[in-house]
Amino acid sequence: MTSAAPKKKGRALNSSYEAAIVLKDYWEGAARHRVEGRPVAWVSGNVPIEIFWALGIYPVYPENYSAVCASIQRAQEFCETAEEKGYSIDLCSYSRVNLGIVLGKGVDDPTLPYGGIPRPDMLVTTRIPCLPQVKWWEVVREHFDIPMFVVDATMVELPVSESQRQHYLGQIRELIPFLEQKLAVRFHEDTFIETLRLSDRAAELWLDIMDLRAAVPSPVGSREMCGNVFPLVAMLGNPKTIDFFSHLRDEAQQCVQEGKGAVENERIRLGWDNIPMWYNLKFFSDVEDRNAIFTYETYLRYVWGGRMDLNDPWTAFANKHLDVWLNYSINQRIKTLLSDVVKFKLDGFVFHQNRSCKRFSMGQRDLSQVMQEKIGVPSLFIESDMADPRAYAEAPTRVKMETFLEMLEAKKH
Amino acid sequence: MVQTEFARILADPLELSRQWSREGRKVIGCLDSYIPEEFIHAAGMIPLRILGSTGNVTLADSYLPVFAGKLARSILEQGLRGDLVHLAGVAVSNSSDAVRMLYDLWGRHIPQQRAFLIDVPAILEGETNHRVFRQAMLDFKDELEKFTGKTLESAALRRSIAVFNENRKLLKEMASLLSASPPRLSAETYLDAILSGFVLTKEQHNDLLRQLLESSSGKTSENTEKLVPLHVSGPILVDRSFLPLVRKCGATLASEDLGTGSRYFWDEVDEVGDPVEAIVERYWNKITESYKTPMERRWLHLLNQIERSRAAGVIFVIEKYSDEDQYDYPVWRDRLRSRGIPSLLLDSELVLESEQVRTRVQTFVEIVKGGAFS
Ligand code: SF4
Ligand code: SF4
Numbered sequence: 041m042t043s044a045a046p047k048k049k050g051r052a053l054n055s056s057y058e059a060a061i062v063l064k065d066y067w068e069g070a071a072r073h074r075v076e077g078r079p080v081a082w083v084s085g086n087v088p089i090e091i092f093w094a095l096g097i098y099p100v101y102p103e104n105y106s107a108v109c110a111s112i113q114r115a116q117e118f119c120e121t122a123e124e125k126g127y128s129i130d131l132c133s134y135s136r137v138n139l140g141i142v143l144g145k146g147v148d149d150p151t152l153p154y155g156g157i158p159r160p161d162m163l164v165t166t167r168i169p170c171l172p173q174v175k176w177w178e179v180v181r182e183h184f185d186i187p188m189f190v191v192d193a194t195m196v197e198l199p200v201s202e203s204q205r206q207h208y209l210g211q212i213r214e215l216i217p218f219l220e221q222k223l224a225v226r227f228h229e230d231t232f233i234e235t236l237r238l239s240d241r242a243a244e245l246w247l248d249i250m251d252l253r254a255a256v257p258s259p260v261g262s263r264e265m266c267g268n269v270f271p272l273v274a275m276l277g278n279p280k281t282i283d284f285f286s287h288l289r290d291e292a293q294q295c296v297q298e299g300k301g302a303v304e305n306e307r308i309r310l311g312w313d314n315i316p317m318w319y320n321l322k323f324f325s326d327v328e329d330r331n332a333i334f335t336y337e338t339y340l341r342y343v344w345g346g347r348m349d350l351n352d353p354w355t356a357f358a359n360k361h362l363d364v365w366l367n368y369s370i371n372q373r374i375k376t377l378l379s380d381v382v383k384f385k386l387d388g389f390v391f392h393q394n395r396s397c398k399r400f401s402m403g404q405r406d407l408s409q410v411m412q413e414k415i416g417v418p419s420l421f422i423e424s425d426m427a428d429p430r431a432y433a434e435a436p437t438r439v440k441m442e443t444f445l446e447m448l449e450a451k452k453h
Numbered sequence: 454m455v456q457t458e459f460a461r462i463l464a465d466p467l468e469l470s471r472q473w474s475r476e477g478r479k480v481i482g483c484l485d486s487y488i489p490e491e492f493i494h495a496a497g498m499i500p501l502r503i504l505g506s507t508g509n510v511t512l513a514d515s516y517l518p519v520f521a522g523k524l525a526r527s528i529l530e531q532g533l534r535g536d537l538v539h540l541a542g543v544a545v546s547n548s549s550d551a552v553r554m555l556y557d558l559w560g561r562h563i564p565q566q567r568a569f570l571i572d573v574p575a576i577l578e579g580e581t582n583h584r585v586f587r588q589a590m591l592d593f594k595d596e597l598e599k600f601t602g603k604t605l606e607s608a609a610l611r612r613s614i615a616v617f618n619e620n621r622k623l624l625k626e627m628a629s630l631l632s633a634s635p636p637r638l639s640a641e642t643y644l645d646a647i648l649s650g651f652v653l654t655k656e657q658h659n660d661l662l663r664q665l666l667e668s669s670s671g672k673t674s675e676n677t678e679k680l681v682p683l684h685v686s687g688p689i690l691v692d693r694s695f696l697p698l699v700r701k702c703g704a705t706l707a708s709e710d711l712g713t714g715s716r717y718f719w720d721e722v723d724e725v726g727d728p729v730e731a732i733v734e735r736y737w738n739k740i741t742e743s744y745k746t747p748m749e750r751r752w753l754h755l756l757n758q759i760e761r762s763r764a765a766g767v768i769f770v771i772e773k774y775s776d777e778d779q780y781d782y783p784v785w786r787d788r789l790r791s792r793g794i795p796s797l798l799l800d801s802e803l804v805l806e807s808e809q810v811r812t813r814v815q816t817f818v819e820i821v822k823g824g825a826f827s
Contacts, residue, residue, distance in 0.1 A: 126783030126798070130520065130774050167575050171550050174575065174746055175780035182784050190746060192576040192585075194547055203588070207574070210581030370557040395520050398776070402554045405516050406561060 052260045052295070052302035055287035059268050062284050063108070066275060067154035073098040074158035079223040082160040082180065085273065085343070086168040086364055087191065088212060088357070090239050093277035094232040095225045098158070101274045105157055106137035110318035110427035112153065118144065119428050127179075133396040133427035135176040142183055160184060162222055164215070166191040169343075169366040170399040187222045189215055196362050197372045205358040212358075233353055235277035243345040243360075245285035246272050252292045253335045254384045257301025258309065259292040262334035263324035264302075266316045272344040301333075308332035308448050309385055313377075313407065314392035314400045315339055315426040323437075330445050336384040338365050342376065370403040374410050381417050388448045389419040390441075396425045418451075420444040455664045459645035463693065466652045470501050471539050479541035479601075484528065484555065486717055486742050487546040487573055489590055491732050494655065495605050495613040496597045498541065502651035503528055504691050504713065506536075507804050516558055517551075522774040523802040524689060525551035532563045542567035542600070544593070547575065549744040549777055569596055576746045577737060590733045610728035617722065620655045623662040624718040630669055632682075632708045632762035637669045640696045640706035647714055648691060681818055682707030684764035686755055686785075687771050687801075688743060688778050689713045694806045695770070702815045703822070708762030710755045711770075716740045719754065743777035752785065759794065766821040767796040768814070770805065795821055 051057060074080050081092060083099040092099040109115045115133065118140030123129050125143050127136055141147060147157040163186060165177040174190050181188045191211050196204055216227050252259055268288060271281035295301070310327065312334050317323055324334045342365035348356035365373065381389065389411060391404045408419040420440060425431035462469065470480045479498040483490060490500035505527035513529040531537050545556040545568060559568040573589045574582040598604055627646060630637035646665060650658045681704040690711050699705060710716055720739040723731040740754045741747065759767070767789055771778045786796050797817040799810055 126786060128779040128782075131776055131779055135780075171575060171744060172776040172780065175743075175777055178746065178748060179780055179784055190576045190578075192574040192582055194572045194574070195553065203585075207581060207585045210584070211579065214579050214581060370554070370561065393518055395518075398518075398520055398774075399550045401518055402521055402551065403557065404518075406558075 051264055053264065053288055053291045055284070055291050056260075056264050056268055058284050058287065059270070062271055062275070062280060064154070065280065066270070067105075070098050070100050070158045071155060079161050079225065080158045081162040081164050081219075081223075082177075083163075084165040084169075084173050084177070086361060086366075087164050087166050088215070088361055089274065090232065090235045090277045090357070091212070091216065091219070091227075092164075093275075094235040095219060095223075095227060097162070097219065097223060097225060099274060100158055100160065102138040102157060103134045104270055104274060105153070106134040106427055107318045108153055109137050110429070111321070113319055113429070114153070115319060115427045116429055119430075129428075130395070132170075132172050132176065133425050133431075135172065135179075137427055138176070139179060142180060160186060162186055162219070163188040164191070164219075165189075166193065168193045168361065168364055170397070172398070187218075189218050191215065193362055193367060195367050195369050197369045198363060198375075200359050200362045204362055205355060208358040208362055209354060233350070236348060236350060236353055236357060238279060238282060239276035240348045240350060242272060242276055242281045242285055243347050245282065245289045246345050247341075247347065248289050249285070249292050250341050252289070252296050255296040256309070256385060257299070257303060257306035258333050258335035259295035259300065259302055260335075261302050261324055261328070262312055262316070262337055262340075263321045265337070265340055266318075266321055266324070269340055269344060276345075303328045303331060303333045305331045306333055307452065308387045308445060309336075310334045311336040311338075311381060311384065311386045311389040312392065313338045313389065313404060314394045315397055317392070317424055317429075317432060318427055319429045320432060323441075326438075327441070327445060330442075330449075332445055332448075334390075336380060336386060338373075338377065341365075341380070342368075366399055370406050373403060374407055377407055378411065378414060381411060381415060386417060387452070388444060389417060390444075391419055391421045392426075393421050393423045394426050395423065395431055396428065418444075418447070455661055455668065456642050456645070458661060459642070459649045462649045462652060463645060466504075466648075467536065469652055470499070473499055474539035474541075480539065481569075482537055482540045482543040484543060484545045485548040485552055486712060486739075487548060487736055487745075488544045488571060489593065489732050489736055491610065491613045491617050491722065492590075492594050492597055492605065493544070494616065495609040496601050496603065497609075498597075498601070499654055500544075501540070502713075503531070503537070503543070504648075504651060504689065505803055506531055507692075516562065517554070520774045521551045521554070522549075522772055524772060524775075525549075525555055527803065529555060529558055529562075532559060532566070538566070540566065542569060544569040544571060546571040547573050547589075548742065549775070551774075552744075567600065569593060573736075575744060577741060578747060583737060586737055587733050590736065591729070594729065605729075607728055610732070611724070614722045614724060614728055614732065616655045616659065618724065620650065620659055620662070621718045621721050623659060623666065624650070624715075626666055627662065628708065628715060629761070630666070631706070632758075632764075634682075634763070636705070636707065638665075640700070641693070643706070644690065644693065644696055647718075648693075650718075651713070680705040681766070681821055682762055682764045683818075683821070684755070684759050684762060684767045685709040685711065686767055686769050687711055688775055689772060689803070690770050690801075691803055692801065692805045695810075698806060698811055699768075699814055702811065702818045704814070704818045707764050708758040710740070710751065710758050712742050715758065716742065716751065716754065743775070743781055748781065752788070755785070765794075766817065767794060768817070769796060769798045770801050771798060773800045773802050 079097045119136040121140035121144040122136040275281045346360040482503045493500040510526045512533040571593045722735040
């Protein structure tokens with residue numbers, strides 16, 4: 041092993057510094073689109089995003105906005121507003137942040153990050169990650185009184201079945217004319233296929249980076265990669281995403297070739313399940329003091345992106361959108377995880393029991409039990425929330441994590 | 454008296470089904486409102502609605518977090534503990550995320566028992582979803598046929614539809630006695646009658662309902678005190694101590710749109726035309742549950758019930774961690790408020806009785822009475 045990349049405060053990959061620029065660009069682009077009177081849709085995780093870029097409709101992601109608020113320690117105030125309005129503290133905190141903004145001072149409030157969230161002309165969501173997402177959008181629709189479309193899907197076990205694919209594509213064939221009619225846009229298949237090509241290129245680069253992180257030592261940890269994922273969520277079909285991911289991939293590749301790790305003396309490799317605690321990404325890098333690194337996340341690997349075989353674009357498009365961790369049956373999650381834990385040479389796994397994202401968190405106990413029984417990899421559960429910092433208990437979580445690391449360390453001898 | 458009969462049944466709701474299994478009859482546990490029970494009935498089996506239990510959850514904690522909600526957790530608990538071992542199978546539909554997960558967990562941890570999944574969409578709009586909904590229902594029918602080794606004949610289906618429709622008519626008649634002024638039926642009896650229906654055969658239930666209706670017709674209700682009529686809304690109400698509590702606070706239930714109440718029995722199956730298609734359409738068009746979109750059918754049903762009963766306020770009884778209902782509540786509260794109807798939210802975990810609930814209901818009843826609501 042040669043000299044280590046800068047740690048702690050610095051990034052392992054210099055290109056990661058571009059993430060903030062890309063993100064800012066995205067939100068400024070949304071605002072510009074609004075000002076210029078071009079159509080804006082509020083969308084959610086796992087909507088068929090490429091369709092929006094192909095149609096010239098700007099897809100605005102309130103979920104990302106909530107995560108941004110959390111990362112700058114502004115989520116709690118909005119959650120509290122939503123709770124005052126009657127929304128239970130047990131609801132998804134992304135939605136509470138958003139509803140706190142929408143029903144509180146409003147989306148145009150100038151004190152908001154990026155100057156506010158552009159108002160939507162249209163709401164599109166999907167049941168693919170969860171049902172609460174759909175309910176959340178119903179509340180937003182009640183407020184703005186604008187058209188809404190929901191794409192449904194049932195949970196999958198891979199490979200995706202023909203009937204599930206037809207279910208999905210049938211709805212897409214209803215969605216396109218709906219968008220055309222309501223927003224006065226026109227769908228051109230050529231543009232769409234080109235968008236898919238760009239999207240797939242981005243996904244390819246992203247998955248390359250993910251795979252490079254199977255190397256020992258790992259070139260980059262979870263904290264940094266959580267900050268890099270956003271274009272994969274919202275900007276698929278946008279060439280800027282490809283540039284950004286190319287830089288990341290090249291750098292990561294170089295590190296792997298040189299045997300340069302993100303942690304100087306990597307001894308323990310960890311995996312993470314569920315959405316990160318956006319207000320506390322430090323949680324990931326804190327373990328580096330103990331020569332441990334988080335180098336695998338179900339959230340970064342199977343929730344966004346996904347490759348498409350463009351010889352059969354529509355089939356590939358449907359497969360990609362249905363093949364999502366949150367939409368996997370428990371058996372599928374187990375199958376996928378077992379093989380990845382081996383591939384990434386993980387010593388231990390941390391399950392974030394995220395009280396906000398119930399669909400992600402149900403079934404985790406089964407995953408952990410099977411992992412222990414079948415491949416002897418132990419895991420740790422921490423209870424918290426992705427955006428609401430009130431659900432995170434620093435001291436006990438820290439102790440738990442340290443004990444876990446000690447145990448893993450002892451196991452190595 | 455038929456009232457005591459209901460109470461006796463509810464003292465041990467699973468007892469009758471145990472008896473049926475001993476007699477060699479096949480019972481299928483139904484986990485939500487989108488199980489076409491008519492198919493199960495026509496296949497010669499007995500559909501039984503599983504509504505969890507108020508007991509402690511311990512075994513299920515190894516598989517489900519607390520925030521999966523008490524209903525899902527306690528149903529899994531019942532399964533793991535062997536309380537449902539006498540059932541020939543359980544049927545789960547793709548409803549709330551927690552219930553959908555139960556299907557996976559059943560397969561993993563109670564594999565000796567047959568679990569059916571009716572993989573219907575959550576979005577009950579659009580041609581594609583309709584096609585998929587219908588197909589999921591037909592697939593379930595096929596599975597039942599394979600399971601029993603017999604084809605579901607049209608004649609049997611028609612008979613089942615008739616039995617279920619009669620049940621629905623009787624229940625609706627009962628609902629109108631409840632909301633009559635003065636009521637011809639106590640709210641407590643009404644709730645017991647509904648809950649009993651989930652654990653009786655529909656034929657038995659129909660007999661008892663007929664007796665009840667007969668004994669309630671003509672004479673006015675035994676209770677003539679002045680109680681404030683309220684409407685109760687929510688996914689599930691199984692706590693039988695709740696209505697006596699409401700009565701002590703000077704109010705009574707005059708109408709409801711509970712998932713385990715009128716939303717379950719309101720819509721009938723069309724008796725002309727192809728019976729299979731008619732059953733599918735009934736479930737597609739029924740008053741939606743909170744875990745289905747669109748919500749408007751449910752909202753209109755709520756409004757109709759309030760209009761019928763002239764309820765002076767609405768109590769939402771909502772299960773803790775039931776996200777679907779938790780999102781609906783503030784929207785509906787505001788819509789009601791704009792019509793001048795006050796509402797109160799109560800959190801439940803299958804059980805409601807507590808000092809806090811008593812105080813809140815009391816205060817609410819006073820607000821409703823005093824008209825001090827704005
Ligand atoms: S519950 Fe989970 S999947 Fe659903 S909107 Fe919230 S974070 Fe997304
Ligand atoms: S109460 Fe709500 S969350 Fe619980 S099982 Fe029923 S629908 Fe699902």
